[in-house]
Amino acid sequence: MFNEYKEMEDKSHAKEELISICKQYELQRYQFLGYFLSNALAEKPADFKSYANLCFDFFFIDQKLLDKDEMKESINVCVACLPDLIIDYPNAKPYACDIFVLA
Numbered sequence: 001m002f003n004e005y006k007e008m009e010d011k012s013h014a015k016e017e018l019i020s021i022c023k024q025y026e027l028q029r030y031q032f033l034g035y036f037l038s039n040a041l042a043e044k045p046a047d048f049k050s051y052a053n054l055c056f057d058f059f060f061i062d063q064k065l066l067d068k069d070e071m072k073e074s075i076n077v078c079v080a081c082l083p084d085l086i087i088d089y090p091n092a093k094p095y096a097c098d099i100f101v102l103a
């Protein structure tokens with residue numbers, strides 16, 4: 001889903017993929033989005049912004065696929081590995097700050 005969205009930027013398809021993957025692997029949506037956002041911390045600024053907007057603006061606000069508490073849990077999942085990510089990806093720290101602003 002991550003790479004597909006990067007190539008196609010098709011929000012409807014990304015929504016279908018999110019629902020399908022969570023159902024197939026018995027994941028909660030907040031878990032998947034947390035890992036999705038965590039992966040986004042390693043991306044270039046424009047790509048990070050695109051992924052963050054997909055999660056917050058489309059999945060959370062527009063489509064209401066998660067409630068407020070679930071979205072907070074996705075952020076918890078995302079930042080769980082932040083200390084390691086900051087070492088490998090210099091933009092991870094400012095991106096994480098952006099996530100807190102979006103939340």
